[in-house]
Amino acid sequence: MKEVQSLFDFFQHHLPLKSIAEEIKVFTLENYKDEMLRLRFQTAIIQAPEGLMKFDSEDEQPGSIAPDEVFPAEMPLFQAFPQIVRMRRVFIGTTNSVSHVATRSDLDKLPVRLGLFGLVSVLESVMREMVRISIDDWEESLSEERLEAARKLYQLKTARAEEIDLIQCLQLADLGSIFSKEQRFRRFGKSLSRKAYDDKIRRIGKLRDSLAHSQEILPFDWEEIADVTAFIRHMLKHPLPDSK
Secondary structure: OHHHHHHHHHHHHHOEHHHOOEEOOEEEOOOHHHHHHHHOOOEEEEEEOOEEEEEEOOOOOOEOOOHHHEEOOOOEHHHHHHHHHHHOEEEEEEOOEEEEEEEHHHHHOHHHHHHHHHHHHHHHHHHHHHHHHHOOOHHHHOOHHHHHHHHHHHHHHHHOOOOOOHHHHOOHHHHHHHHHHHHHHHHHOOOOOHHHHHHHHHHHHHHHHHHHOOOOOOOOOHHHHHHHHHHHHHHHOOOOOOOO
């Protein structure tokens, strides 16, 4: 699992915010409203006598850039993700010298999609290993139909001389079902209910399928995606159990 942990570490810590940001355009006090309208910007950075200021479309007048709106370029993307969703945009640089902006629309760029798909893939690998290590009777948690689907995939892969076991042929929905039974989901949070867990796994699977098929529109709004991403990161922080 060292390789999987390295992937998680990359997506968690080494995919930078700057990978989705755009270089800012600086407007003047005289033309910023016209330029916002022309470019369809929701936010403008303005060069004023007292320094750089910002104006959001819902503001009455330009204001100063607050410290909590500015992040370093190398800040992990998924650490900044909730702030982008909540504030609609964040800046890169310092309060006196911002250079880039990342908005909600930037969350639909390739680095985010790759990162989301990567986190789900890492989660699947970790859950498979948890099943292998700690759940002897996992087959009892699946319907015969789901087991048969896994067995067919296993036969196809072994026919191609792939060195795998049946657990590696389980899909995310199968893994979700295994941990849904016998209150195994509680290892991801003592206060977690089965309904909440099942809903999160269902949404993770729906998001994964959408990303895998490169759908232009993802199935949830950004608030929901931020919630799903936070749950995945929470699940992946739990250490693997000792071998049975």
